Amino acid sequence: MSSALLIEQALNGLQFGVMLFLMAAGLTLIFGVMGVINLAHGSLYMVGAFACAAVAAYTGSFWLGLVASLIAAAAAGAIVEVTVIRRLYNRDHLDQVLATFALILIFSEGTRWVFGSFPLYLDIPKVLQGAISLPGGGQYQLYRLAIIGAGLIVAIGLYLLIAKTRLGMRIRAGESDREMIGALGVDIASLNTIVFALGAALAGLAGALVGALQSVQVGMGEPVLILAFVVIVIGGIGSIKGALAGAILVGVVDTMGRFLLPQLFTLFMQPSQAATAGAAIASMLIYIVMAFILAVRPKGLFAVNA
Amino acid sequence: MKRIAAAALMAGLTFAGQAMAEPVKIGMITTLSGGGAGLGIDIRDGFLLAIKESGNKDIKVIVEDDAQKPELAVQIADKMVQSEKVDILTGIVWSNLAMAVVPGVVGQGTFYLSTNAGPSALAGANCNPNYFNVAYQNDNLHEAMGNYANTANYKKTFILAPNYPAGTDALTGFKRFYKGALAGELYTKVGQTDYATEIAQIRASGADSVYFFLPGGMGIAFMKQYSQSGISTPVMGPGFSFDQDVLGAIGDAAIGVKNSSHWSKDLDNAANKKYVAAFKAEYKRLPSLYATQGYDTANLILSAVAKASVKDKDAFRAALKEAKFDSVRGKFKFGNNNHPIQDIYVREVIKEDGVLTNKIVATSFTDHQDAYAASCKM
Structure with missing residues (x-):
């Protein structure tokens, strides 16, 4: 096994983690501030991807598509918050799960209604096409490096927003005590809408970035949503720092597990059996890691109210 | 979510004349929602195109969406066989759904014609005279x-x-x-x-x-x-x-x-040329492999209906097995296990x-x- 392959796989893990972070950041903010379990977060990811693909196909510019994905997802998020989520703050989590699950179905069939059942095409922008050489002789896809860069910029931006601005102060205050900041005269309703739209925009950005790598199709958000929940549980619900750490951990563990476990199994099994068994264990690995972390730290790595 | 589309609608719902021939009821269970919907929609469209072209008013097709869920497919199949009393079931895209539905359906004496899935378990020792695969065996x-x-x-x-x-x-x-x-x-x-x-x-x-x-x-x-x-x-x-x-x-x-x-748009035979042109005219897109399998399955059923009554199971089964229809694949015949022998x-x-x-x-x-x-x- 060459060092180039190891470096490439480590970058793959990092890229996957950064993408998960974009999803998990919004999810954890919404849960932290509003206490809502938003299963429809994956649908906002899908909305971003479809908006980007549609606008990119119409205008020929991926960058305009990217802007459209942010706007479309944020708008969808704001509308959903005002019309549905707002009514759920004082209900229990089961009602929230039911309502947001209904939203998944509505978004999925609505998207199919507008765009049809066949996957859409979204290509990587010209400047980011191709691969660059890595130290050690390997090659790495330029676009994936760009995703890593974009994700890290968003992480820094979110940190500054939450630590240094008035809006961030209100978000932090809202996480600690919703009633109190309402009593202090902060317009909690519009704060909720802003946070929800922000989380939705991040999900839409992730959808658009990943849509160019994968396929833009109905139902693309749900597998990612499950992983995003794993990430925020590992990181500590409500913590942006935890979401970043959890996302990178899940990304790297999943990638390295898929890569190394089947090879490990070939040491004592036949190749085709080892491939099957290794793949099976690798797909369980992040859940095993999650169980282990929860056993040691039940509130996650960076528990908010610890 | 459930959609019941009667092909009779497409063929022009004209029961006024009350044709003399016995009506044939076909149940189609396929995937019309979720990520895999494109495949089921193609199968349905290909199938209904052939029925429409035939102008046969005695065939009634009931289409339902399985949402790619085995348990839902089984429920729909039970309903179609027991209360709708369909003569033929068809349409399933995925092998895991076929495995859940087909053995029970053919065991009750209803015909099943596969428009796509061809799991090995149904091709070998567990083959069944009422199960015909018009697509391919998975391998x-x-x-x-x-x-x-x-x-x-x-x-x-x-x-x-x-x-x-x-x-x-x-x-x-x-x-x-x-x-x-x-x-x-x-x-x-x-x-x-x-x-x-x-x-x-x-x-x-x-x-x-x-x-x-x-x-x-x-x-x-x-x-x-x-x-x-x-x-x-x-x-x-x-x-x-x-x-x-x-x-x-x-x-x-x-x-x-x-x-x-086993099929391509440019296969050089008259049936295929006519099919590709008709599909483009009807749906404004090129047909896929799945649409083609739906189209061939419908034409196989039409050929058998012309020869035997669907109520006479033995005669109808023999008519299906003969496979005397203009397949867009050029040539088509069934092997001993009712799976295709084809190029x-x-x-x-x-x-x-x-x-x-x-x-x-x-x-x-x-x-x-x-x-x-x-x-x-x-």
Whole structure:
């Protein structure tokens, strides 16, 4: 096994983690501030991807598509918050799960209604096409490096927003005590809408970035949503720092597990059996890691109210 | 979610005349919602096109959506057989759904005609006289590509598929005919959409070719990422991964890829030419492999209906088995296990008038029969 392959796989893990972070950041903010379990977060990811693909196909510019994905997802998020989520703050989590699950179905069939059942095409922008050489002789896809860069910029931006601005102060205050900041005269309703739209925009950005790598199709958000929940549980619900750490951990563990476990199994099994068994264990690995972390730290790595 | 579309509607709902022939009720269970909906919609559209063309007013088709869920498919099948009293069931896309539905349905004496899924378990010892597969046995297209890899002189192929029964069947089928060595064999998660890890391993393995079976969105994601990763190793796949329903989403990355299929838009026979033109006129898009299987299945049923009453099970079964219909595949017949014996071609993805499509470049098998037929006692 060459060092180039190891470096490439480590970058793959990092890229996957950064993408998960974009999803998990919004999810954890919404849960932290509003206490809502938003299963429809994956649908906002899908909305971003479809908006980007549609606008990119119409205008020929991926960058305009990217802007459209942010706007479309944020708008969808704001509308959903005002019309549905707002009514759920004082209900229990089961009602929230039911309502947001209904939203998944509505978004999925609505998207199919507008765009049809066949996957859409979204290509990587010209400047980011191709691969660059890595130290050690390997090659790495330029676009994936760009995703890593974009994700890290968003992480820094979110940190500054939450630590240094008035809006961030209100978000932090809202996480600690919703009633109190309402009593202090902060317009909690519009704060909720802003946070929800922000989380939705991040999900839409992730959808658009990943849509160019994968396929833009109905139902693309749900597998990612499950992983995003794993990430925020590992990181500590409500913590942006935890979401970043959890996302990178899940990304790297999943990638390295898929890569190394089947090879490990070939040491004592036949190749085709080892491939099957290794793949099976690798797909369980992040859940095993999650169980282990929860056993040691039940509130996650960076528990908010610890 | 449930949609009941009667083909009678399309054929012009004219019960006024009350035709003398006995009505035939066909239940179609297929996937019309969720990520795999494109496949079911194509099957339905192809099937209904043939019924419409026939002008036969005695055939009633009830279409329902299984949402790609086995338990839902079983419920619909029970309802269709027991309360709707359908004579024939058809339409299922996925092998796991077929496995859940078919044995129970044919056991109750209802005919089942497969428009796509061809799991090995139903082709061998558990074959059934009431089960006809009009598409292919699951291994067939992979066997054809394994055979082609020998012709193309590949010696070190890297193979990968999702870790589920159809995935292992696929790679088993490929290896059944492929004579070279394997550069690697990988099983990925079902529904996985990021293949960076696997592509890195393909690059490191020094393979001279890659064969993959990744249906639907998985294949689209793999091809897009592969073409951007800077690898030039040639790729091969089964026709499903390069058919009309997914080519648009893969984009130009697919051009030049060899894939196997028992049908292609450019097959030179009159039935096929008429079909491709009619499908384009009706639905404003090119037909896919799935649409074609739906179309052939409907025409097979029509041919049998013309010969025998569906209530006379033995006569109708014999009429189905004869398969005297104008298949768009040119020639078509059933083997002892009611699975097709047919030619399988190698196609290449090309761009034609700005649209990605396929053309036939070679014939991998002539009159190919599946490997399980021998263990079927029929």
